[in-house]
Structure formats: C-alpha cells, structure tokens
Amino acid sequence: MRLFGAGVRALLVLTLVCGVLYPLLITGIAQGLFHNKANGSEIKDGGKVVGSSLIGQTYNLPLKNGEETPAPDLKWFQPRPSNGLGTNSVNTQYSLILSGATNRSGDNADLIKWVTEAKAAVVKDNSTADFKVKPSDVPADAVTSSGSGLDPQISPEYAELQVHRVAALNKLDAQQVEKLVADNTDGRILGFIGEPRVNVLKLNIALKALIAH
Amino acid sequence: MSPVLAGVLQMLALIAALALAYRPLGDFMAGVYSSDKHLRVEKWIYKAIGANPSTEMRWPAYLRGVLAFSAASVLFLYVMQRIQGSLPGSLGFSAIDPDQAFNTAASFVSNTNWQSYYGEQAMGHVVQTGGLAVQNFVSAAVGLAVAVALVRGFARSRTGELGNFWADLVRGTVRILIPIAVIGAIVLVACGAIQNFSGIHGVGQFMGGSQQWNGGAVASQEAIKELGTNGGGYFNANSAHPFENPNGISNLFEIFLILVIPFALTRTFGKMVGSVKQGYAILATMVTIWIGFTALMMWTEFHHGGPAFNIAGGAMEGKETRFGVGGSSIFAVATTLTSTGAVNSFHSSFTGFGGGITMLGMQLGEIAPGGVGSGLYGMLIMAIIAVFIAGLMVGRTPEYLGKKIGTREIKFAACYILITPALALCFTAAAMALPTPMTSMTNSGAHGFSEILYAYTSGANNNGSAFAGLNADTQWFNTTIGLAMLLGRFLPMVFVLALAGSLAEQKPVPATAGTLGTHKPLFTGLLVGTIIIVTGLTYFPALALGPLAEGLGS
Numbered sequence: 001m002r003l004f005g006a007g008v009r010a011l012l013v014l015t016l017v018c019g020v021l022y023p024l025l026i027t028g029i030a031q032g033l034f035h036n037k038a039n040g041s042e043i044k045d046g047g048k049v050v051g052s053s054l055i056g057q058t059y060n061l062p063l064k065n066g067e068e069t070p071a072p073d074l075k076w077f078q079p080r081p082s083n084g085l086g087t088n089s090v091n092t093q094y095s096l097i098l099s100g101a102t103n104r105s106g107d108n109a110d111l112i113k114w115v116t117e118a119k120a121a122v123v124k125d126n127s128t129a130d131f132k133v134k135p136s137d138v139p140a141d142a143v144t145s146s147g148s149g150l151d152p153q154i155s156p157e158y159a160e161l162q163v164h165r166v167a168a169l170n171k172l173d174a175q176q177v178e179k180l181v182a183d184n185t186d187g188r189i190l191g192f193i194g195e196p197r198v199n200v201l202k203l204n205i206a207l208k209a210l211i212a213h
Numbered sequence: 214m215s216p217v218l219a220g221v222l223q224m225l226a227l228i229a230a231l232a233l234a235y236r237p238l239g240d241f242m243a244g245v246y247s248s249d250k251h252l253r254v255e256k257w258i259y260k261a262i263g264a265n266p267s268t269e270m271r272w273p274a275y276l277r278g279v280l281a282f283s284a285a286s287v288l289f290l291y292v293m294q295r296i297q298g299s300l301p302g303s304l305g306f307s308a309i310d311p312d313q314a315f316n317t318a319a320s321f322v323s324n325t326n327w328q329s330y331y332g333e334q335a336m337g338h339v340v341q342t343g344g345l346a347v348q349n350f351v352s353a354a355v356g357l358a359v360a361v362a363l364v365r366g367f368a369r370s371r372t373g374e375l376g377n378f379w380a381d382l383v384r385g386t387v388r389i390l391i392p393i394a395v396i397g398a399i400v401l402v403a404c405g406a407i408q409n410f411s412g413i414h415g416v417g418q419f420m421g422g423s424q425q426w427n428g429g430a431v432a433s434q435e436a437i438k439e440l441g442t443n444g445g446g447y448f449n450a451n452s453a454h455p456f457e458n459p460n461g462i463s464n465l466f467e468i469f470l471i472l473v474i475p476f477a478l479t480r481t482f483g484k485m486v487g488s489v490k491q492g493y494a495i496l497a498t499m500v501t502i503w504i505g506f507t508a509l510m511m512w513t514e515f516h517h518g519g520p521a522f523n524i525a526g527g528a529m530e531g532k533e534t535r536f537g538v539g540g541s542s543i544f545a546v547a548t549t550l551t552s553t554g555a556v557n558s559f560h561s562s563f564t565g566f567g568g569g570i571t572m573l574g575m576q577l578g579e580i581a582p583g584g585v586g587s588g589l590y591g592m593l594i595m596a597i598i599a600v601f602i603a604g605l606m607v608g609r610t611p612e613y614l615g616k617k618i619g620t621r622e623i624k625f626a627a628c629y630i631l632i633t634p635a636l637a638l639c640f641t642a643a644a645m646a647l648p649t650p651m652t653s654m655t656n657s658g659a660h661g662f663s664e665i666l667y668a669y670t671s672g673a674n675n676n677g678s679a680f681a682g683l684n685a686d687t688q689w690f691n692t693t694i695g696l697a698m699l700l701g702r703f704l705p706m707v708f709v710l711a712l713a714g715s716l717a718e719q720k721p722v723p724a725t726a727g728t729l730g731t732h733k734p735l736f737t738g739l740l741v742g743t744i745i746i747v748t749g750l751t752y753f754p755a756l757a758l759g760p761l762a763e764g765l766g767s
Contacts, residue, residue: 003277003278003281004285005263006262006263006264006281006282006379007278007281007282007283007284007285007286008285009261009262009263010261010262010264010282010382010383011285011286011289011351012261013258013261013262014258014347014350014351014386015343015344015347017258017386017387018346018347018349018350018351018391018437019342019343019344019346019347022391022394022395022433023346023430023433023434025395026395026398026408026433027408027410027430027433029399029402030398030402030409031408031409033399033402033403034402037402037403037404037406037407038402038407038408039409039428040407040409040426040428041405041459049417050417050418051419051424052426054455054456054459055424055426055455055456057418057419057420057424058420059419059420073420076419076420080534084531084559086331086449088333088334090307090334090335091305091307091334091335093305094334094413094425095425096333096334096413096425096426096427097424097425097426098331098333098334098449099449099450099453100331100450100681101450101530101531101559101562101681102530102531103559103561103562103655103656103680103681104521104562104655104656104682105519105521105561105562105568105656105660105663106518106520106521106522106530106564106763106767107519107520107521107565107658107660107763107766107767108521108656108660111521111530111562112520112521112524115524115525115530116524119524119525138526139526139527140525140526140527140528140529141527141529141534143524143525144525144527144529144530144531144532145530145531146453146529146531146532146533146534147450147453147531147532147556147557147558147559148448148453148454148455148533149450150455151455151534151535152455153533153535154534155534188214189460189461189462191214192214192219192222192223193219193223193226193461193462193464194460194464194535194536194540195216195219195461195534195535195536195539195540197535201419204419205419
C-alpha cells in the first residue's frame with residue numbers, strides 16, 4: 001500500500017511534467033513560430049476561409065430529391081473516393097468528420113464493386129467529344145479510398161486525366177487547364193521523399209480564378 | 214524516378230539517419246543510466262514520490278515498483294475516462310463506458326495503444342493530453358527501465374542488485390524522452406501537424422457550408438507516440454490523418470522517431486556490458502530482419518496481388534497519395550517490428566502477403582528492433598535461447614556474456630517466449646469458437662479470421678495496430694484484448710526481472726577456447742535462424758489459415 005502511494009505520487013508529478021508543462025511548452029512555441037500551421041493550415045479565397053490545404057473536401061452538386069449521395073460537380077477537379085469516412089455516432093451535438101479507411105481486403109466483394117464502379121465512372125465522366133479515356137489510363141488513386149478518407153491530394157496522373165473534362169465544362173482551353181495542373185503539381189520533396197501530388201483545393205481555387213478572369 | 218526507386222532511396226536515407234544517431238544516442242543513454250548524479254528537477258520529483266533514488270533494489274523490489282506504478286496508472290486513467298463528462302475542457306464529451314475505459318487504460322499503460330474508440334469523437338483535450346499522452350511517456354520509460362535492469366544483470370556480478378526503479382523511470386522520462394520529444398514535436402508542427410487547444414469548430418469549404426474539425430495538442434502527442442513506440446492516434450486515422458502526418462518529410466521523420474531509441478539501445482547495452490561488439494551483433498540481427506521484412510513488403514505491395522487491386526491497378530486502398538506505396542510499406546514494417554502500432558496506411562487493405570508480414574513482424578515478439586526497452590530485452594531473451602541451442606549442439610553448458618545459462622535462466626527465458634503466443638492463440642481460438650465475437654468482422658473468409666488473429670496478436674504483443682475492419686468496441690473484445698495486453702506486458706517483465714536478478718548473483722565465468730563468440734557474424738546468423746524457427750513453429754498453422762490462404766488465393 002505504501003508502495004502504491006509512491007506509484008500514485010510518481011504518476012501525478014509526471015503527469016504535471018508530461019501532461020501539462022510539455023504540451024504547454026510545445027503549444028507556446030508552435031503558436032509563436034508556426035501560427036498558421038499549428039492551427040490547421042487554413043486557406044483563404046477572396047478573404048473567406050475555404051478549408052485547409054491538408055484536409056480533403058468534396059466538390060459535389062447539391063443533393064437532389066431521391067438521391068442518397070450527391071453527384072460530383074464535374075466542373076471542378078474531383079478528389080479520391082472516401083468510402084471509409086464516417087460521421088460521429090456519439091456526442092451528436094457535433095457533426096464531426098470521422099477520419100478512417102474502408103479496411104476492406106483485396107478479395108472483399110464490396111471493395112471489388114466500389115473499385116469497378118469508380119473506374120467506370122472515371123472513364124465515363126472524363127471522356128469528352130475529342131478525348132477518350134481508356135480504363136488502363138485510370139491511376140489507382142482515382143478509384144481507391146485513402147487511409148484517412150481526408151486525403152487532400154491526388155496523383156498528377158489523375159489530375160491530368162480530368163483536364164479535358166474540366167476544360168470542356170468550363171469552356172476553357174485545355175492547354176490553359178493543363179498549365180494550371182502543372183503549376184499546382186508538387187514533386188517529391190528533395191527529389192525522393194514522398195510521392196508527386198496535386199492539392200485539389202489549391203487547384204480548384206486557381207481554376208476558379210482562371211474562370212473569373 | 215520510379216516509385217520503387219524512390220522507396221528504396223527513402224529507406225537508405227532512413228538507414229543513414231539512424232546510423233548517425235546510433236553512437237551519440239546510445240552512449241548518452243548508457244551515461245544516463247550509469248550516472249550517480251541527480252538533476253535538480255529530478256530531486257524535486259524524488260521528493261514528491263518519497264523515494265530515495267540511490268537505494269539499490271533486488272529484483273522483487275524492482276518488480277514491485279514497476280507493478281505499483283503501472284497499477285496506479287491503470288486506475289488513474291480508468292477513473293479519468295469514467296468522469297470525463299464532469300472534467301473541464303472535455304469539449305462536452307461524455308464518460309467512456311466501463312469496458313472501453315478498462316480496455317483503453319490497459320492499452321496505454323501497457324505501451325500497446327490499441328484503440329477501440331474513435332479519437333476525435335470520444336476523447337476530449339484533458340483525457341488525450343493529460344492522460345493518454347502521459348502514458349506515452351511513462352509506459353515507454355518503464356520499458357526502458359526493465360531493459361536496463363536486465364542489462365545490469367549481465368553487467369554485474371555477485372550481487373542481486375539491479376538499480377533503483379524510481380530513478381530509472383524518472384531519468385528515462387526527463388533526460389531521454391522529453392528532450393527528444395520536444396525537438397520532434399517542433400519538427401512536426403513545422404511540417405504542418407496541428408498544435409492548439411481550440412475546441413471543435415466549423416471551417417468554411419470551397420463549395421459552401423462548413424466542415425467540423427477537432428483541434429488539439431496533436432504534434433506534442435504525435436512526437437512521443439512514435440518516439441515511445443506507443444502508437445495511439447489523436448484521430449481515428451492515426452498517422453494517416455494529415456494533421457498527424459502532413460507530408461513525406463514528416464512521414465520519414467516519424468519512422469525515424471519510432472526506430473531511433475530501440476536501435477540505439479543496442480549500443481547502450483554494449484557500453485554497459487563493457488563490449489560494444491556484443492551490441493553490434495544484436496544490432497546486426499535486428500537490422501537483417503528489418504531490411505528483409507521491408508524488402509518483402511515493398512515487393513508484395515508494389516506487385517499488388519488481389520482482385521480489387523488488380524482492377525484498380527495498384528494497392529492504393531487505405532494509403533495516402535503523399536506517402537504512396539513505398540512510404541506506406543516502410544512505415545508498416547517499422548510499426549509492426551516495434552511495439553508501436555501507429556499506422557499511416559491501413560493494414561487490412563494491404564495485399565494478403567503484406568498483411569501477413571505485418572502480423573509476422575509482431576509475432577517475432579517485436580524485437581527487430583522492437584519497442585522502447587521491450588525490444589532489447591525481448592532480443593536478449595532470444596539470444597539466450599540461441600546460446601542454449603548452440604550449447605546443446607556441442608554438449609557444453611551454455612554461457613552468454615560471461616554468465617552461465619543454467620536451468621533457472623533457461624526456464625525464465627522459456628516462460629517469456631511462451632506467454633505471448635499462448636495469449637494470442639488461445640484468445641483467437643476462443644473468439645473463433647464462440648458465436649458472437651465473429652459478428653464483429655467486416656470481411657469474411659480467410660481475411661475475417663485474420664482480423665481476429667491480428668487483434669490478439671497485436672494486443673498480446675503490445676503493438677496496438679489493427680485490421681481495423683473488426684468492430685472491437687464490444688464487451689468481449691474490450692475485456693479479452695484488455696487482459697491480453699496487461700498479461701502480455703507484465704508477465705514477461707516478471708520473468709525478465711527474475712532472470713536479471715539470477716544473472717546478477719552469478720560470478721562471471723572466464724571465456725575459454727570453447728566459448729561461443731557472441732559478438733561474431735556466426736552468432737548473428739544463429740540468432741536470426743533461432744528467431745525465425747521459434748516464431749515459425751509457433752504461428753505457422755494460424756498464419757496458414759489467414760494471410761497465407763488469402764495471399765495464395767489472389
């Protein structure tokens with residue numbers, strides 16, 4: 001019992017050090033040196049916050065009667081699927097986004113169906129009068145859900161695939177949209193770390209500016 | 214550059230960074246645990262505890278310290294979750310149910326960080342930062358303490374004394390974990406991880422409306438989550454969540470944090486037993502397994518076998534664009550060969566073989582390089598088994614580091630290696646035999662079995678990652694996995710400390726021409742072989758029913 005008391009006292013004093021002083025120190029430094037990043041890397045467009053450069057969003061049409069899920073607004077670049085994303089089931093005073101993956105295995109019937117349907121949709125949506133998408137052109141990230149369900153990025157190949165559709169629907173020159181994608185493509189950091197990617201929110205903000213222009 | 218080449222280069226960069234940190238950190242840690250000076254802040258802490266840090270403890274006293282501190286931790290964390298609804302700063306989140314609160318308390322105290330809850334909707338700032346993150350530090354410090362006690366058992370002779378638990382606990386936290394975590398957290402914020410105390414708030418969206426996010430002290434928790442090989446995510450998506458792991462640099466850095474202490478501890482070990490070469494032999498064993506597993510993982514994930522992945526043209530399900538297949542494979546191996554269990558991609562959606570590699574990594578006992586502290590003591594136990602087997606072959610009494618491995622020692626080592634498989638396999642069998650646990654599966658067939666095998670393997674080995682399709686928030690899973698985690702953590706510690714005490718009492722035997730050179734490549738080879746054979750014999754039937762069946766079928 002005496003020993004248990006020592007255990008409790010040790011825990012309390014270490015809680016003060018590791019659970020109060022340490023996080024406060026880090027928060028102080030973070031808020032001082034990296035204010036925007038520490039608060040979620042929010043991006044503004046036209047003076048209004050339109051999201052975070054790190055958190056994916058959907059670019060959908062308003063939900064129509066009789067639809068379960070809203071249709072994508074094909075005017076805009078589309079992100080990856082997010083079949084694993086959830087909504088909160090407890091503490092329902094909030095409507096939080098619940099990050100998550102589908103956790104389906106490679107031989108799972110749901111996943112096979114999702115991937116097949118997504119592939120067909122990508123081929124159909126992105127084929128225009130003078131640009132035909134082949135199923136083999138569709139990159140894997142376009143038809144699979146990410147781990148967080150909040151992936152803010154797509155591969156440059158998937159962005160490239162969407163150029164003709166986006167140009168046609170916005171009555172823009174495909175070359176202009178192509179350049180937009182190129183400008184918003186980030187290569188591997190230092191040439192080898194991570195993967196090349198395109199931030200969908202930044203790309204759509206740039207697209208919006210191009211349309212307005 | 215091809216993704217495969219980029220993956221290989223990232224692995225090489227990681228090896229280079231770990232190599233640079235190896236000597237300074239290893240020597241520093243040896244100094245920390247050998248020094249007889251106390252920092253001023255440490256003296257205050259000892260005063261508050263009411264312990265004299267200079268009192269030497271024999272193994273039973275050391276063990277009682279470990280158990281008393283851990284019992285206090287479980288109780289504290291349990292109560293904290295149960296009264297969450299009344300705690301200030303809890304974002305209005307309500308109390309956690311008893312079975313889940315027990316599971317979570319057992320999980321964080323045992324350095325497992327299995328999570329049957331969704332971080333963003335269940336835990337407020339107070340429990341996350343003041344409860345869970347604290348255990349990320351101290352459970353790792355307990356692991357370090359027990360490892361150091363075993364090393365002292367080898368290093369000391371004709372005494373039963375193993376050091377002072379309170380001193381080892383406090384020093385590990387104050388001198389090793391906190392300083393590295395501070396640097397780590399700042400690097401992560403610089404990459405984009407969040408660090409604030411804002412509550413849940415709406416953020417505008419491009420198409421109008423808003424999304425609701427949870428703020429929090431994420432970077433500070435993320436740093437120690439990886440460094441202490443804990444793995445419990447602030448958010449449900451863990452290190453796949455962009456706020457926990459924002460880009461390729463943070464990803465590589467987090468893998469570095471996971472591996473840096475476990476690898477460097479082999480240097481600490483070598484220093485403390487008076488021969489760094491002995492440490493190198495252990496290190497070489499760990500590195501061989503780690504690189505081998507990573508190579509296999511990259512091969513199977515880039516190869517993307519499995520019907521859905523073949524249609525998609527790549528195994529990107531459950532993986533983030535910014536990490537890709539390479540960065541995800543390196544992370545998955547590092548997290549399962551240590552007791553971390555953080556994930557930056559979801560193991561359930563890896564290929565059949567890929568999922569099998571993550572499971573096998575845990576089943577090796579998490580020793581390559583293993584959890585903070587637990588990796589070293591687990592590996593030293595395997596070294597004892599290897600020396601014993603070699604001794605049987607030539608008919609000599611085995612010895613290791615100048616200590617005889619007699620009946621007593623080998624019994625402790627054998628008990629150690631039997632506990633975790635017994636827990637993992639018995640609970641898996643029970644869950645499969647009963648009607649209700651199986652309703653928690655998301656996938657069916659071989660993969661459904663894998664979900665349950667993974668859960669108990671992860672719990673008993675104190676990993677904490679999951680084939681997360683399994684709905685583990687049921688009374689059955691909360692209770693049984695909770696028990697598996699506690700027994701899988703503290704029973705092995707009993708045998709490690711008993712072994713340490715027994716070794717420390719011996720007088721050293723001088724090395725002769727017949728002594729097996731445990732600092733040579735031959736021994737490394739023998740050790741790798743022993744590890745694979747022991748694990749293979751134990752788990753092969755279970756693996757054949759799950760991941761092997763799935764992998765061969767695709």
